[in-house]
Amino acid sequence: MGLFHADSHAMSKALKEMDVLRQHLAKHQLKLTRQRELILTAFLRQEHVTAETMYHQLAKKDPHLGLATIYRTLNLFCEAGIAQARHFGTQTQYDNISHKGHHDHLICTGCGTIVEFENCEIERLQEEVATKNGFVIQTHRLELYGLCARCRH
Amino acid sequence: MGLFHADSHAMSKALKEMDVLRQHLAKHQLKLTRQRELILTAFLRQEHVTAETMYHQLAKKDPHLGLATIYRTLNLFCEAGIAQARHFGTQTQYDNISHKGHHDHLICTGCGTIVEFENCEIERLQEEVATKNGFVIQTHRLELYGLCARCRH
DNA sequence: TATCATCTTGAGACGGCTTATCAATTTCAA
């Protein structure tokens, strides 16, 4: 029973994202392919990935899945509003937008350590600023760069 | 007189950064070269640059200054704490840390309009989060993406 | 369900940005 609840919850969540994708595809005359479903399912299980990461993860399920397809699909997710791209170091990270609240980062410029955090109060103030300027926020990016305790010594 | 003041102020600021560089060089058995002085002077006049930008700017003063030297030097500035690298799209931006500005952006995903804003309360909360995690912030990036009033209709 | 215009894929070529290589040059401590 507990298991059933957990499963149906995860499933409904995945289905919701799948619907967002389906609508986006329909609106832009694009097609739902086996690869896109496969990549979306794997993507939703994680908070953020790189194309390379997914390439290795999915190699087991589909050894012929190309890296270019993963890049194309992740960019498609960004356009559909399911993912968000972020440039970290030399690579591009794709964040799962549905994991809202865990999108802010504290980045050590010394050792590269990344600490994730969420702060409702900051979110609220962001909304306030947006409203004041006539905007409705879709997503945001907040990165704090500094030195962690260890790197200061 | 007014001119003198402005000049001496700018000069003392540049001298301060030059000292930071000199100390870093001494500490790491590195040498102060004509190129490093030239690049630092130009760098301090701006808020943020790319290696390519500086390459073109400095071509007038020293046509033989190599792009690799500029990359090496800007990275050196980062290690010395004078500059900070940020990855923006495909390029790396080097920010002048002494220009600690409040440059937060509200970006319309519809028409691309960018509204700048600053919010002390958000800054304060950022400091709070950083402190709680043992960090000391050097700089930050906050971007809110959404639709402006006009694009919503 | 068969058709077919259109979209997508996979493999690898390509291109932009940054770093590595190395001989020649410059720096600076002695």
Add this chain to the structure above:
DNA sequence: TTGAAATTGATAAGCCGTCTCAAGATGATA
């Protein structure tokens, strides 16, 4: 001034992500 060590400039190399294009998949339509 000398010489060991660092730096430079030119360019090759490397990495990441996108583009190309022939072959294959999709789905609206009949």
